[in-house]
Amino acid sequence: MTIHQQDFQAPRDAEPTRIEIPAQRAQRAVPPLPRPVPRPVPVPVPLRPGHRFLVYKQDPSVTALGARLAFLPTVVLNGPMDARVQTELAQVTPVARNINGDFVFAAGTPQFDCAHTFAVVRQTMAMYERHNGGNPIPFAWNVSGNTDRITVxxxxxxxxxxxxxxxAKALKFxxxxxxxxxxxxxxCRSLDIVAHETGHAILDGLKPGWLSAGNPPQTGGLHEAFGDITAIFLALAEPDQAEALVALTKANLxxxxxxxxxxxxxGKALGMPSGLRNADNDLKLSQVGNEVHAISQVFTGAIYDVLADVYTFELSRQRRTKDPAIVLIETASALCKLVFDAIVASxxxxxxxxxxxxxxxxxxxxxxxxxxxxTFIRNRFAVRxxxxxxxxxxxxxxxxxxxxEPGYTGDGxxxxxxxPRDEHSASLRADQDRSRCCGTMQMPEYQVVAPExxxxxxxxxxxxxxxxxxDELHRAFSK
Incomplete structure (x- = not known):
């Protein structure tokens, strides 16, 4: 079959092909459907607003940590004040939030002191409320529907x-x-001191009979120790402090x-070589008599040793899967919860x-x-x-x-x-000597009112x- 050129060409007398340009086609095209108005994707917002506070992470002398921002995810009114805590400082309060709704003030000013102290009190309460299943912990006077705040x-x-x-329903610094x-x-500028005193208030709500001097010295020691371990656990509940500690100590508590x-x-202001107290101590009950301040350090030291032991164990077990600071935060939180539950059950x-x-x-x-x-718990309490x-x-x-070894018990x-090691110990039998305790333990209301x-x-x-x-006067005047 022969293919000729004319087979590929249109005849010369054929109707010329008409080519439509896009504009011509658009004129006859169906009008486009109207485009919907663009809608931005909704941005999730917190269920509750919160506020930032500038706080000392330890105190002004611990310059490695200094003052940093902290966030409280709750509604705080000018004062600062919320449903549980209010602040009072003559000619200063109520301290007002700034334009961003935050309580951020220059360190060392009265406004800073109000905001910092409020924030640490609230952080301490929040830590224990988390261990209480998210439920608020009543102050000792919150009974029969009473909702009175504590005043700072x-x-x-x-x-x-x-x-x-x-x-006074108060924390006073x-x-x-x-x-x-x-x-x-x-x-008030010391996180340790504010957390310690707040610990007294929280423990008084949990165990209102423990503050009485009519209890054995060890009961008083539990109150002082609870304040100290509260400061320790609060520090380890904050990721920046936990991370700094791990780096500083190479994960050796x-x-x-x-x-x-x-x-x-x-502590340094009172002439001590470092802090007011050292949680990493080696004190035993036989070395402390009935002085409550010293007795408390025995319990604090035991808890600190348990913390260090459990952290060593968990770090070895999780070193390939978690950052050492995360392991420390989780270990401290678990031990804090354990101590909290044990105290509630005591x-x-x-x-x-x-x-x-x-x-x-x-x-x-x-x-x-x-x-x-x-095994760690038994060992540390026994050695003390x-x-x-x-x-x-x-x-x-x-x-x-x-x-x-997770299952290690020593003897199976x-x-x-x-x-108890010694039921006749002065820490169980003698009267409480509170002469070196913090101001809480020396208040007259706890010295003379019976535990019951x-x-x-x-x-x-x-x-x-x-x-x-x-009562004595009543009897005398009734004769």
């Missing part, structure tokens, strides 16, 4: 102390000029650090260290912790002469204890109840403190 006084007066008062110095030291040294600036009055230790063992077993957790040595201490004392016995009276909760009035004398 950042500049309550002159003196080297701070205290919580149920009668004093200020003083250290000997040989010109600068005034404000106790027994290395010298801001965590174990409590109230550094205050006797309403006359609580001893062994009572809390046994509850820790039982709660730990009930929630399925590795057996080595309870608080409890009998249900677990042989030879491995720990020789430094050969297996720190990485996972004991959850131990006995305090345990009934409710507000305390001046007449409650003077009840014995008033």
């Amino acid at each position: 006084f950042p500049h309550a007066g002159e003196g080297a102390n701070a205290f919580y008062s149920r009668t 004093l200020f003083f000029t250290p000997q040989g110095q010109r600068a005034v030291l404000h106790t 027994h290395d010298k650090s801001f965590l174990s040294e409590l109230a550094e600036e205050f 006797p309403a009055t006359g609580a001893r260290y062994v009572d809390v230790a046994n509850k820790m063992l039982q709660v730990s077993a009930g929630r399925g912790d590795p057996a080595i957790y309870r 002469e608080i409890t009998t040595a249900a677990t042989p201490l030879r491995d720990m004392l020789s430094g050969r204890m297996t720190m990485t 016995q996972d004991v959850t109840e131990v006995e 009276k305090l345990a009934r909760r409710g507000s305390l009035e001046d007449d409650d403190i003077l009840r014995d004398e008033l």
Whole structure:
């Protein structure tokens, strides 16, 4: 078959092909449908507003941490004030939020002191509320529908102390000029001191009978120790502090650090080498007698050692899957919850260290912790002469204890109840010596009101403190 050129060409006399340009086609095209108005994707917003506060992460002397922003995810009114806490400072409060709705003020100013103190009190309360299932913890006077706030006084007066008062429904922080110095030291600027005193208020809500001097010295020691470990656990609940601590100590909690040294600036001002107290101590009950301040350090030291032991174990177990700071935060939170639950389950009055230790063992077993957790608890309380040595201490004392085996018990016995080492110890039998305690423990309302009276909760009035004398006068005047 022959193909000719004309087969590919149109005949010359054929109708010329008409080519439409796009504009011509558009004129005859169907009009386009109207485009919908663009709608932006909704941005999720917090269920509740929050506010930023500038706070000292430790105190002004701990310059490595300094002052940083903290966020409180709750509604805070000018004051600062919310549903649980209010602040009072003559000629300063109410302190108003700035244009961004935050309480951020220059460090060292009265406005800063109000905001910083409020924020630390609120952070401390929030930490324990998380361990309480998210439920608010009542103050000792919050009974029968009472919702009275606690009032925070950042500049309550002159003196080297701070205290919580149920009668005044207040936390009061004093200020003083250290000997040989010109600068005034404000106790409210120490996270440790504010957390410690807030711890007293929280524990008084949980165990209102424990503050009475009519209890054994160990009960008083529990109150002081609770304040100190509250400061420790609050620091470790903050990621920036946990991260700084891990870097500073290379993840060794027994290395010298801001965590174990409590109230550094205050302690140095009183002539101490470092902080007011050292949580990483080696004190035993036989070394402290009935002085409550010293007795408290025995319990604090035991808890700190348990924290270090559990962290060492968990770090070895999770080192390939988690950052060391995350492991520390989670370890501290779990131990804080354990101590909290143990205290809630302890006797309403006359609580001893062994009572809390046994509850820790039982709660730990009930929630399925590795057996080595309870070995740590038994060992640390036994070596401080608080409890009998249900677990042989030879491995720990020789430094050969297996720190990485979850089921380690020393002798195969996972004991959850131990006995007091010495039932005739002065820390159990003598009267409480509160001469070196913080201002809270020296308040007259806790010196003279019986444990049973305090345990009934409710507000305390001046007449409650003077009840014995008033009754005596009544009898005298009735003759």
